[in-house]
Amino acid sequence: MKAIVLESYGDESSLIYREVKDLRPKPGQALVKVKATSINPIDWKIASGSIQVRPVVGLFHPKKDKILGGDVAGIIEEINISENNKEENKFKVGDRVYGLKFALVGGGYAQYICMDIKDLAIIPKKMKFKEAAGIPLAGITALQALKKEGKIKIGDQVLINGASGGVGTFAVQYAKALGAKVTAVCSEKNSRLVKSLGANVIIDYKKQNFIEHAVENNIKYNIVFDVVSNSSFSKCSKIMAFSSSYINTNFSTDVISRMLIGNIFSKKKAFMNVVGSSRRDLEYSNKLFEEGRLKTIIDRTWKLEEVPKAHAYNKLGRTVGKNIILV
Ligand SMILES: NC(=O)c1ccc[n+]([C@@H]2O[C@H](COP(=O)([O-])OP(=O)(O)OC[C@H]3O[C@@H](n4cnc5c(N)ncnc54)[C@H](OP(=O)(O)O)[C@@H]3O)[C@@H](O)[C@H]2O)c1
Numbered sequence: 001m002k003a004i005v006l007e008s009y010g011d012e013s014s015l016i017y018r019e020v021k022d023l024r025p026k027p028g029q030a031l032v033k034v035k036a037t038s039i040n041p042i043d044w045k046i047a048s049g050s051i052q053v054r055p056v057v058g059l060f061h062p063k064k065d066k067i068l069g070g071d072v073a074g075i076i077e078e079i080n081i082s083e084n085n086k087e088e089n090k091f092k093v094g095d096r097v098y099g100l101k102f103a104l105v106g107g108g109y110a111q112y113i114c115m116d117i118k119d120l121a122i123i124p125k126k127m128k129f130k131e132a133a134g135i136p137l138a139g140i141t142a143l144q145a146l147k148k149e150g151k152i153k154i155g156d157q158v159l160i161n162g163a164s165g166g167v168g169t170f171a172v173q174y175a176k177a178l179g180a181k182v183t184a185v186c187s188e189k190n191s192r193l194v195k196s197l198g199a200n201v202i203i204d205y206k207k208q209n210f211i212e213h214a215v216e217n218n219i220k221y222n223i224v225f226d227v228v229s230n231s232s233f234s235k236c237s238k239i240m241a242f243s244s245s246y247i248n249t250n251f252s253t254d255v256i257s258r259m260l261i262g263n264i265f266s267k268k269k270a271f272m273n274v275v276g277s278s279r280r281d282l283e284y285s286n287k288l289f290e291e292g293r294l295k296t297i298i299d300r301t302w303k304l305e306e307v308p309k310a311h312a313y314n315k316l317g318r319t320v321g322k323n324i325i326l327v
Contacts, residue, residue: 003110009049036133069108100136121282138166154179162227164190297321
């Protein structure tokens with residue numbers, strides 16, 4: 001099969017489109033013919049060889065035939081049933097499925113991938129592969145941040161910093177669907193889109209800092225979801241309600257120290273969100289999609305061999321919604 005292989009750590013020139021060995025599913029896995037995958041910032045962070053990823057991806061160079069890509073949407077081609085697992089019988093060859101592969105393991109930038117069946121969900125009839133491929137990593141990050149860490153409730157005031165990107169466009173929609181009042185932080189050029197996704201208030205980050213905005217308007221948020229992760233719990237604490245959460249998506253000592261000690265003693269909590277595969281969350285997303293309350297915003301689509309270009313584009317940090325790779 002053809003795949004994009006990470007030959008060495010570095011920039012997008014390290015990603016090579018070439019032939020790799022065909023795959024066979026292990027017990028409990030399905031072989032999925034990939035129809036679409038998507039780019040997430042974690043993919044180019046792994047490709048760059050950041051120190052945190054090397055113990056898993058390869059200490060000095062990436063492991064042989066290393067394929068990135070955590071998002072998968074495709075068609076089941078083969079199923080290897082494991083003993084005593086009825087769950088796997090729910091799926092059959094030919095099913096349209098999607099799911100999340102742990103990003104450090106990856107494998108989505110390829111014509112085929114072996115997926116653990118527990119990580120798959122059926123794609124609704126009206127959802128296109130390219131729409132499905134945007135949801136698992138970015139969408140489920142947003143949903144889990146709001147539900148698991150944020151414990152979102154109807155009527156909550158939720159602020160989403162970075163509302164126009166992959167995670168942010170989903171976060172606005174999930175927060176809205178879960179009954180929150182959404183304040184979205186984005187630039188003016190994306191404000192119309194973000195408003196159309198359900199944001200109640202828009203703050204143009206180029207004109208006003210969201211902390212100043214909240215102080216001036218005496219607003220206290222139940223959830224501050226700092227998708228861009230350019231603020232901190234310490235700075236946001238004064239705009240957070242008595243019982244509230246600050247959630248970011250990237251490692252910060254401010255959040256980690258709060259998670260280790262501060263969270264125990266205060267109802268103002270800080271979390272670093274780490275997405276985990278969840279069929280239940282995909283099925284909830286299916287429900288919202290079918291009700292017309294969730295959609296994947298697609299910035300650009302690319303061919304599999306164009307992954308290096310798509311990485312370079314995503315790295316600029318200006319993506320609106322998702323970059324989808326059609327395989
Ligand atoms: N921990 C996890 O499990 C996990 C999972 C998913 C993602 N993440 C992390 O979450 C971060 C966001 O991911 P993503 O996929 O949403 O990225 P993305 O799609 O590449 O984000 C790009 C968007 O960010 C906006 N943006 C850039 N600077 C901004 C600022 N200062 N204020 C507000 N908006 C700004 C841009 O809008 P403008 O062009 O208008 O600036 C653009 O629309 C990444 O660091 C990623 O690694 C972590």
